[in-house]
Amino acid sequence: MxxxxxxxxxxxxxxxxxxxxxxxxxxxxxxxxxxxxxxxxxxxxxxxxxxxxxxxxxxxxxxxxxxxxxxxxxxxxxxxxxxxxxxxxxxxxxxxxxxxxxxxxxxxxxxxxxxxxxxxxxxxxxxxxxxxxxxxxxxxxxxxxxxxxxxxxxxxxxxxDEEGQVSSSRIREALLAGDVEAAGRMTGRPVAVRGEVVHGDARGRELGFPTANLGGHVEGLVPADGVYAGWAVLDGVSHPAAISVGNNPTFTPNEVSRVEAFILDFADDLYGQTMEVRFAHHLRGMVRFDSLDALIVQMDADVVETRALLGC
Missing domain, CATH: 3.40.50.620 (HUPs)
Structure with missing residues (x-):
């Protein structure tokens, strides 16, 4: 073109x-x-x-x-x-x-x-x-x-059929409310953001859920803070992922929101690579957990739900 x-x-x-x-x-x-x-x-x-x-x-x-x-x-x-x-x-x-x-x-x-x-x-x-x-x-x-x-x-x-009149403003409203399903229906595809994978605080790795973190300039409108099921696209290949948007209210409640993807069944080093994150389903909002064990239990549940929703 x-x-x-x-x-x-x-x-x-x-x-x-x-x-x-x-x-x-x-x-x-x-x-x-x-x-x-x-x-x-x-x-x-x-x-x-x-x-x-x-x-x-x-x-x-x-x-x-x-x-x-x-x-x-x-x-x-x-x-x-x-x-x-x-x-x-x-x-x-x-x-x-x-x-x-x-x-x-x-x-x-x-x-x-x-x-x-x-x-x-x-x-x-x-x-x-x-x-x-x-x-x-x-x-x-x-x-x-x-x-x-x-x-x-x-x-x-x-x-x-479900959303009525389609417009950019209605898609924006849906994303800022975390309704990625509605936004996806109006665009005909999963909404996506893209950026470079950067080093995080490694806390996810310590908990058994290593995440790829987007940093610097992120392309696209990031949806509301929450946990989502979707895909991480690397070199044109889509990988199922449980995605977190926001700070970590359990450990760092005052941090700026960020996008992190726990890529299922994946262990390669991604630092410095470009990654696209596609949002398919909203799982839950961001909450603060009273204990580390409670957080891990919920993260396990998020992964199970992600697999079920994505059929993987």
Whole structure:
């Protein structure tokens, strides 16, 4: 997949055959986003045009209203990888800054999407707004399509059978409440975070449960403190794991929350490696135990439940 990181870097010659473009923030790449991108991809294939996702490296509110900007569900790299996994030809991921924010809605469509990307078909979600002060909407896009010779398509919300309307904000709420199952239903995959495995305090090893600890910059939105069943992905291989998010209320109640994975039936040295942690099920909240024996009994129970839920 071709990755373009600025409007100036777009070469019209790359899109001589025309393009079918999906525009949006695509934070979390949930089922609604996937529906938009899949519709765009199949339309591009049918017409012989290139399939293009147009999105932002940062959330627009990080520039417009930093105090109101939500925490991102995925890092830039995670989004690019997820978009590439859908089989698209190109992704334009630009920085939302003062220059971009100042582009009038009509100029964005006519000069950028049509002028540079040679758009023949443009698709967006019903709730998406574009252009200076968010002046652009589905109605304007359709009017510009009729005027400039492209098809404008606006897709409605996608609904989950259990969760109802799917949105990035609802996924964020679910994760911050520890409901990784609901978040996973809305994204169509287990939610994941990623980072480097670093040295911890070795307390888990002393208790018979050695953990791989994520440190430094962790990509993705970490769910609420608690214990989870899921997977640790190393070099593309998934391993079942019991996962702890939080401090250790029994030993270090004042520490900053961290992500630790006890990888089942695994004993290799992982320090310095990149590990992705995928959350499948919430087991319990974080609690303080009155004795070391009580903690070990609960950790054993967590592992048993993890095996049962993951079928391993």
């Amino acid at each position: 071709q990755i373009i990181d600025s409007v100036d870097a777009i070469q019209r010659a790359d899109f001589a055959a025309g393009s079918c473009i999906a525009i949006g923030k695509f934070d979390g790449l949930h089922l609604g986003h996937q529906a938009i991108l899949e519709r765009m991809r199949t339309t591009a294939e049918e017409s012989g045009a290139r399939s293009v996702a147009f999105t932002f490296a940062n959330h627009p509110l990080s520039f417009l209203r930093p105090d109101a900007c939500p925490r991102p569900l995925m890092s830039r790299e995670q989004r690019i990888e997820a978009i590439a996994g859908l089989g698209l030809d190109a992704c334009v991921m630009v920085e939302f800054n003062a220059d971009f924010a100042s582009i009038p809605a009509e100029d964005f469509v006519v000069d950028v999407l049509v002028g540079k990307l040679n758009a023949k078909h443009i698709i967006m979600g019903a709730d998406f707004r574009f252009g200076h002060r968010g002046a652009g909407d589905g109605e304007l896009l359709r009017a510009l399509g009729a005027k400039h010779g492209f098809v404008a398509e606006v897709l409605d919300w996608v609904e989950d």
